[in-house]
Amino acid sequence: MPEGNGVLIIGETQDDELSLATQEILAAGRKIADDLGQELAIAVFGNAVDAPAQQAVSQGADRVYSVTSPLLAEFRVELYLAAADTVCKETGPAIVLVARTNQGREVAPRLAFRLGVGLAQDCLEVSVDAATGTLLANRPVYGGNAVAVVSCNQSPQVAAVRPKVYVPLDPDPARQGEIVSFPVDLDESMVRSRVIEVVKEEAEGVKLEDASIVVSGGRGLGGPEPFAQLEELAKLLGGAVGASRAAVDSGWVPASYQVGLTGKTITPELYITIAISGASQHMAGCSGSKAIVAINKDAEANIFREARYGVVGDWEKVLAAMTETVRELVQE
Amino acid sequence: MPAKIAVLAKQVIDPEMPMAAFQIDANAKRVVTPPNIPPVVNGFDENAVEAALQIKDSQQDVTVTVISSGSEFALDVMKKPLSMGADDLVLLQDDSFGNSVDSFQTAQLLAAAIRKLGGFDLIICGRQASDWDNAQVPLGVAELLGVSCVALGKKVELKDDKVVVERLIPDGYEVVEASLPALVTVSNELGQPRYPTLRGIMAATRKRPTIWSASDLEMDGGELEPRLTLHDLFVPVSNAECEIIEGDDEQDAGRKLALRLREEKFF
Numbered sequence: 146m147p148e149g150n151g152v153l154i155i156g157e158t159q160d161d162e163l164s165l166a167t168q169e170i171l172a173a174g175r176k177i178a179d180d181l182g183q184e185l186a187i188a189v190f191g192n193a194v195d196a197p198a199q200q201a202v203s204q205g206a207d208r209v210y211s212v213t214s215p216l217l218a219e220f221r222v223e224l225y226l227a228a229a230d231t232v233c234k235e236t237g238p239a240i241v242l243v244a245r246t247n248q249g250r251e252v253a254p255r256l257a258f259r260l261g262v263g264l265a266q267d268c269l270e271v272s273v274d275a276a277t278g279t280l281l282a283n284r285p286v287y288g289g290n291a292v293a294v295v296s297c298n299q300s301p302q303v304a305a306v307r308p309k310v311y312v313p314l315d316p317d318p319a320r321q322g323e324i325v326s327f328p329v330d331l332d333e334s335m336v337r338s339r340v341i342e343v344v345k346e347e348a349e350g351v352k353l354e355d356a357s358i359v360v361s362g363g364r365g366l367g368g369p370e371p372f373a374q375l376e377e378l379a380k381l382l383g384g385a386v387g388a389s390r391a392a393v394d395s396g397w398v399p400a401s402y403q404v405g406l407t408g409k410t411i412t413p414e415l416y417i418t419i420a421i422s423g424a425s426q427h428m429a430g431c432s433g434s435k436a437i438v439a440i441n442k443d444a445e446a447n448i449f450r451e452a453r454y455g456v457v458g459d460w461e462k463v464l465a466a467m468t469e470t471v472r473e474l475v476q477e
Numbered sequence: 478m479p480a481k482i483a484v485l486a487k488q489v490i491d492p493e494m495p496m497a498a499f500q501i502d503a504n505a506k507r508v509v510t511p512p513n514i515p516p517v518v519n520g521f522d523e524n525a526v527e528a529a530l531q532i533k534d535s536q537q538d539v540t541v542t543v544i545s546s547g548s549e550f551a552l553d554v555m556k557k558p559l560s561m562g563a564d565d566l567v568l569l570q571d572d573s574f575g576n577s578v579d580s581f582q583t584a585q586l587l588a589a590a591i592r593k594l595g596g597f598d599l600i601i602c603g604r605q606a607s608d609w610d611n612a613q614v615p616l617g618v619a620e621l622l623g624v625s626c627v628a629l630g631k632k633v634e635l636k637d638d639k640v641v642v643e644r645l646i647p648d649g650y651e652v653v654e655a656s657l658p659a660l661v662t663v664s665n666e667l668g669q670p671r672y673p674t675l676r677g678i679m680a681a682t683r684k685r686p687t688i689w690s691a692s693d694l695e696m697d698g699g700e701l702e703p704r705l706t707l708h709d710l711f712v713p714v715s716n717a718e719c720e721i722i723e724g725d726d727e728q729d730a731g732r733k734l735a736l737r738l739r740e741e742k743f744f
Binding site: 267286296297458465466 | 490492493494495496499501508520521578579580581584607608609610611612613616617619620621625626627628641643646647648649650651652653654655656659665666668669702703704705706707708709710711712713718719720721722723726727728729730731732734735736737738739741743744
């Protein structure tokens with residue numbers, strides 16, 4: 146039986162609200178806490194956290210540790226880690242959940258190492274065996290080709306949960322919870338790195354990661370020119386253009402287009418693949434798409450195993466006709 | 478300024494292998510090593526080698542040591558960083574080191590080797606491995622050694638007693654400066670790793686890796702106590718039943734596909 150009691154969420158805020166990913170893991174944590182018959186707590190960090198603390202109670206937390214310090218006004222990983230580490234050590238939870246956001250990707254592993262425990266990374270599902278108190282985590286490995294079920298051997302059991310998997314609870318203003326101030330000792334000297342410049346890169350049109358429709362091209366396009374046709378369809382659909390690693394490695398499009406294990410992970414509503422075979426490397430970046438469309442001349446291509454709609458044939462003929470029909474439909 | 482750089486690299490099953498070759502041994506709860514497909518150095522780790530070699534190219538007295546942990550190695554594969562231009566290769570090889578599940582254990586081994594080698598000014602790692610995608614070992618090594626840590630670099634430079642990293646953020650990048658010693662993880666945005674040169678390949682052939690086992694690293698049992706239990710490993714069942722859209726010809730199929738997507742209100 147793992148030691149510790151209750152579930153602790155390492156919270157993240159954005160513009161004085163809980164981040165969406167934090168709201169999601171509050172819902173996941175609420176279910177686990179109920180299954181265990183234990184308390185759900187959340188630690189919220191910042192200069193002032195009254196609003197997100199209230200929000201946390203309304204979305205499922207029984208207790209909020211309000212960890213405030215001027216040093217926490219901005220996210221600086223060393224200070225956040227020190228604060229999170231203190232909360233974990235002093236409150237002794239059985240389970241700690243972190244959202245695997247950009248911040249969480251760095252915070253979760255480093256926090257687990259500080260606590261001397263394992264981390265179930267990038268979980269698609271977390272559940273608890275109420276009899277043993279063991280947290281079972283499902284996580285994709287080998288680029289999503291396999292799923293591993295893991296648990297942590299020591300306490301606390303720490304899991305990093307992938308965003309956009311759980312659905313936040315509707316805020317209930319009548320929910321009761323305790324908000325306690327949690328002082329931590331922080332020191333500017335903990336900071337080992339400092340940002341000296343931020344460079345924003347303005348992408349033209351819709352960003353690949355944000356697009357609800359993505360049109361991607363692969364090796365089978367045979368050269369850089371066909372990407373103009375993909376751009377045309379993407380534009381009509383209000384979407385973005387992506388590419389497989391083969392297309393990027395061939396120099397047809399910049400690396401920023403790449404979808405896959407070594408590129409971007411996207412979760413559009415519709416993912417239209419043109420002349421992409423669907424190697425595991427590529428599927429790792431797009432398996433979260435709501436629906437995949439495959440246009441490929443090889444009926445045996447792996448992409449058809451993952452796709453909801455497919456056309457077997459010469460992409461040039463299929464795409465040209467498809468684009469014209471889409472144009473007519475959107476102009477109606 | 479002279480500098481000692483370590484690159485942490487992992488040997489992995491080739492992620493570009495055909496899907497048909499991907500098999501799981503359900504009883505052993507492991508992925509079967511495909512017999513006819515050679516393993517590769519993890520892609521992001523080759524980016525890390527490239528980052529280290531760029532620093533070596535730009536200043537005097539830089540040594541690049543590649544360190545890897547595993548239960549068995551394909552030596553010609555693991556020598557690739559040497560043929561690209563790295564100076565030394567240290568392999569931590571023991572039957573008990575093949576545990577990809579437990580990032581904690583791997584990080585402990587690598588940290589022990591780094592200490593045994595007298596420490597480094599800069600440690601560069603790939604952001605994650607293409608097999609277990611844990612993205613934990615580098616950050617764990619930084620924690621265990623208590624060094625500065627900057628994740629997701631696309632450019633790494635040494636300036637005086639600091640490392641300057643262009644680090645990816647969702648809408649661009651930030652330039653981060655960290656005190657040495659430091660650990661930096663890099664991503665594919667760093668650019669294509671260089672190809673081995675003929676001279677590099679010849680030099681690598683002559684170089685012998687240092688090979689250390691568990692006893693060489695003087696790890697105690699408590700440090701290597703497993704942190705995770707693997708309960709199951711399986712291939713997820715794809716529930717997508719592909720609806721093949723057919724037409725009189727390919728153009729007709731294209732038109733019908735557009736109409737079908739419209740019907741389903743995708744646009």
